[in-house]
Amino acid sequence: MAALAPAGAAVPDELAPGPGREANKHGRAGAVRRHRQCAGARLLSLAVQAAVMAAALAIFVLFAAASALLLLVLVLTARAFHHHRGSRYRVPSLDPSSPSPPPLRTGLSPADIRLLPSFAFPGGGDEAADSASCAVCLQAARAGERWRAMPACTHAFHAACVDRWLARTPACPVCRTAVAVTTS
Structure with a gap:
């Protein structure tokens, strides 16, 4: 067994650890060979990194192109659909041969609504009044509330509620029977 050297004493080259020992043992040729192996490993590592980056870039470009193509198809479809449907704000044609759009459906006029029969809801504690709504x-x-009855179907509602309804739609809110105003 070798004796331990005191601290600070020089260690012979045969016992020295590390790359210096191999270089001393094999000489200058070992160091050159090891340097060439490191350069080859570095070059291989750079080539692998470049290949990975190129693949990632190709995938990104492919995804961007597919997204752009999908967006183009959606825009063209939307424009074709909008063109086919036409504009909502089109000016009606005065040409009698062209089909006219259906007239906007409006409700009754305030004067017509006032002509409909109305009554004060009867007071008292009868069961029919308690269940009516x-x-x-x-x-x-x-x-004592003011109610209005529809002439054709006799359904009755609060006058204020049904008046707003009839101003928009000339039909009973329950059965959709057309409300006809009789002038007498």
């Missing part, structure tokens, strides 16, 4: 606002009927 307005089908438009869903509020229970109270004695």
Whole structure:
């Protein structure tokens, strides 16, 4: 066994650890060979990195091209659909041979609504009054409230509720029977 050298003493080259020992043992040729192997490993590492980066870039470009193509198809489809449907704000044609758009459906005029029969809801504690409610606002009927009855179907509602309804749609809110105003 070799004796331990005191601290600070020189260690012979045969016992020295590390690359210096190999270089001393094989000489200058070993160091050159090891340097060439490191350069080859570095070159291979750079080539692998370049290949990975090129593959990532190719995937990104492919994804961007597919996205752009999909966006183009969606835009062209939307434009074709919009062109086919036409504009909502088109000026009606005065040409009698062209089909005219259907007239906008409007409700009754305020004068027509005033001509419909109305009545004060009857007071008292009868059971029919307690169970009655307005089908438009869903509020229970109270004695003395102003109600309006539809002439054709006799459905009755709060006058204020059904008046707003009839201004938009000339039909009963419950059964959709057309409301005809009779002038007498």
